[in-house]
Amino acid sequence: MNLRASFLLPSRAWTAVFLAAPLCIVAAYSFLTRGDYGGVDHPWTLESYRRLFDPVYLAILWRSVWIASLATVLCAILGFPLALFIARAGRTKNLYLQLVLLPFWTSFLVRTYAWLFILRDTGLINTILLRLHIVNTPLPLLYNDAAVLVGLVYNFLPFFVLPLYATLERLDPALLEAAADLGAKPFSTLWRVIIPISAPGIAAGSVLVFVPCLGAYLTPDLLGGGKTVMLGNLIQNQFTSARDWPFGAAASIALMAISALLLAGIMRSRAARELM
């Protein structure tokens, strides 16, 4: 075995044991029948996949795609100006990048719980609004789609900002001057020069936000209060309380397939080829 292969061995072993093997198990489970007390049983069947097309589950799928799309759009609206600002910030650039990464110093779970304390009836926002007599009863900020969206956007915004920042930072400032020189006002320059050129960064950021949001489990669970069921919650539910492992496995495979199709589509686009 040569040196190169031996250095790659640990990561290959890790991938095989902790990624490929469980994936094969999940794939196999999805074609089996549910056991009486959880687990799986014979015979092999396509029943779980058929059930995915039940309107109830299609609605959950649609809802997940919808919420993940909304989160991605919101991240784009918030993240684009931020990334542009940081890319043009000159010497303070690194400070701002650190601030974007600051939330990662605490765990995902803690950060999501923090939103509970901000949004709940006796939380920060409602307390302030009540004290100022702007409202008389607490606003229902928690346990709805909006709360889930807030949590997702908050958690995944850095994943949009960073790749976009990387492309914007490489943008030649002379291009912006050339646009202005040719008569383009700032908004026109943004629309006709900055956005098209940073398309690879926008695409990368969108994938990095959309894919994890589609499979999000913790955020809808904590902030949606079980009312906002997304694919991730459905899968978790099937493996725990519903004790339907094959259906949970089939839903997992479906989730992966959607993500993979989306990635493949973006990889084939011109934007991705430029990014590579």
Added chain:
Amino acid sequence: MPAVLELRGLAKDYPGHRAVDNVSLTLDQAGFYSLLGPSGCGKTTTLRMIGGFEQPTAGDVILNGESVTALKPWQRDVSTVFQSYALFPHLTALQNVEFGLREHRLPNVTERALKALQLVQLADKRDRLPAQLSGGEKQRVALARSLVLQPKVLLLDEPLAALDPRLRKQMRGELKAMQRQTGVTFLFVTHDQEEALSLSDRLAVMNKGRIEQFGAPEEVYLRPATAFVAGFLGAMNWFGKAGVRPESTRVAASPPEGVLLRKGIVESLLFLGNCIHLNARLENGECAIAEIPRDQCPYAERETIWLHWQPADELYFE
């Protein structure tokens, strides 16, 4: 001819130094002008203040009789050809040329853009992206993109610097032809004295943020106003306080009579193709260069020679 562009006491301060210091200049309609100077002399900053990319600390930029000092770049009727060309990488050659026409909401955009590409002989490459064009072709697209807007003044920021020497000479000729053909006033920034001398109707020599001389190439070359201008526009031999150009410096094997002369020895002979540069070491230890025809050089290295010149060829500065 009315003045198309006038700079009045233009100055630009950066923290710690003054990049441009009291620059005043008047450009007439349809001329080819150059700003010549070493790097850091303030020529590019001056150009950027005309384009609207830098706000002057003091002074005024007057275009067609009206002050544009407070106007943004997109409000000024001038256009810049950037040193890096700054072509939009996501647009084809044709779309690059169309960009400004669309911004100005002009009719017949594609037709006009095609004409401009024809002017720079690139109509056949209209659908290429900048990445698929050579350096010279990018340069021409940039030129077409600016000229198609028929600006009052075309500002060129060292546009030939990134090209290889052969292409540079070819583009030089094309630039001049283009200026004559379009009748647009060109203001050309360069650090290359040969470019400035060969292209310009009039050129301004800049040093340390100031204009040292503004005049026709011949005038600036033959009657430089300062020692800096004399030295920057070509080699200069210093015989005491008098400066003499190498091509006015003659060589003799024995001391000729009735002329000004210096004794020296031949240090090296450089064959330049069309002429020979004889580098001499004078008795006082200083160096001097004589440019002599290649068939009139019977001298060898280490040989003692006399350099001589006519009093009329002497240049004096304060």
